[in-house]
Amino acid sequence: MNKTGIRNLAPKIISILFALVLWVYVMSVINPRVSRDLVNVPVKLVNLEELKAQGLVLVGSEDFRVRVRLTGRRDEVFKISPEQIQIKADLRGYKLGVNNVPLEISAPNNIGIDVSPRFIRVELEEITKKQRDVKVLITGSPKKNYVVGNLDYKPTAIWIEGPESYVNSVENVVAKLDVTGETKNLLLSLPLKPVNSRGEEVPGVEVKTAYVDVSLSIDLLKSVPIKPDLQVTTGDGHVISNVEINPKEVILKGQEEILKGITEITTDIVQVENLTTDQVIETKLKLPQGVTLQEEVPITVSISLQKVEEETYKIPKDKIIFNNLNEKLKVDKNNIPESVDVKVVALRSVLDSIKESDISIEVDLKELTANEYTIEPVVQLPFTIEKDVKELQLNPETINIKLVEKK
Known part of the structure; x- marks a missing residue:
């Protein structure tokens, strides 16, 4: 290596060391x-x-x-x-x-x-399939004067599937039907849910049939009077004085189109012969098809009797009224009995209400001329009394009357 190479090596080494220090600094401080x-x-x-x-x-x-x-x-x-x-x-x-x-x-x-x-804890159970009953739970109330009627639904039982412990805890499979304010019949499908004995939904259970088809009638309530159907004969000397039905009215339940035409309800025939004492008779109602009672109650008919009595009233002859007498004639009363007996047959309560002044005996002389006549007088009582009288008899039934000319 020449001197030039040796001189260049030192800066290179220093550069590498500086870069290494810088990298360590960046990695440890800037990007730790x-x-x-x-x-x-x-x-x-x-x-x-x-x-x-x-x-x-x-x-x-x-x-x-x-x-x-x-x-x-x-x-x-x-x-x-x-x-x-x-x-x-x-x-x-x-x-x-x-x-x-x-x-x-x-x-x-x-x-x-x-x-x-690092682990999860899982519990595995066998898959169980069982059948449970279906129940439709009705909540709320229909509109006033309407009530829930017949409920029908299908299916009534279905299969459920899931973990054995979950399936075993299912009491029923339920659907909820809210009828708040309803007035018309309902026909619909409702979702089903599995619930335990406390009514709580059980998760993790598959309901094999998801919906139930429900039919529910909404019935009208209507109050109507009861009319007794009597076929009663009384023994001699007795008449029916009063008939009472208990209760006097009942509340019917049924479809609106049926009830709207009903204004009263009659009893079964109450048939008694020769009745001589008061009777309380239990009977039933003739209910039209599709109509029931809101509440079943005993129906009784009370028949009260009174014995018929008679009373005789003596009416003086001067109380007899002569109508339509010709103005040229007068009545010679010498042949008329001093009094006329009026026998009244009625209940004692009616007899006790009659006064002698209530009884009127009238003779019609229209178009009669001077002569002697045998005439049947007419006995009159006020209508309010006469309507309750069983028999009205005059004794004698006829009187002899002489008409003479005035002088």
Whole structure:
């Protein structure tokens, strides 16, 4: 080596040393090694389908998350996004029960990576398939004067599938139907959910039939009076004084188009012969097809009797009224009895209400001339009394009347 080469070597060595020092400075001060923590990094579960083929299924949530620590140069560590880190748990080959599955980690080169925890704990159960009853739960209330009627739905039982412990905890498969404010019949499909004995939805259970077809009638309520259908005969000397139905009205339940034409409801025929004492008879109602009672109650008919009595009233002859007498004639009353008996047959309550002044005996003399006549008088009572009288008889039934000319 000549002297010139020796002289050039020293600067080269110094340059290399300076560059090395500068690189060390940059790497240690400007771009140092750092650590970065990522939390809630998801773990991807692989070969779940293979588990299912073996008749096994994962119990609980499939959402496993871990903490990841990245170590490396600052610029490389902070340019890594969570999506670039892949953490897997391969479930192939694991058996029934609790298993610790190691995590497989994939990250860019030149980066140190540490995961906590390094294992996930998974529980595997056998896949079970069972049948459970379907129930439709009705919530809310229809509009005022409307009620829920007949409920029909299909299917009434379905198959569910999932982890054995989950499937065993399912009490029913339910659908919810809200009827708030409804007035019309409902026909719809509702989603089904598996629930436990507390009514809580059981996750992780597959319902093989997702929907139930529901038919629900919404019925109208209508209050109508009851009309008794009586075929009653009474014994001698007795009449029906009062009939009471209890209750007087009932609330019917049925479809609106049926109830709108009903104004009253009749009982079955109440048939009694020769009734001589008060009776309380239980009967039933003649309900049209498609109509029911909102509440079943006993229907009774109370029949009250009174004995018929008679009373005789003596009406003096001067109380007899002669109508339409010719103005040229007068009545010779010498042949008229001093009094006329009026026999009234009625209930005692009616007889007690009659006064002698209520009884009127009238004789019609229209177009009669001077002569002697045998005439049947007419007995009159006020209508409010006469309508309740069973028999009205005059004794004697006829009277002899002599008409003479006035002088």
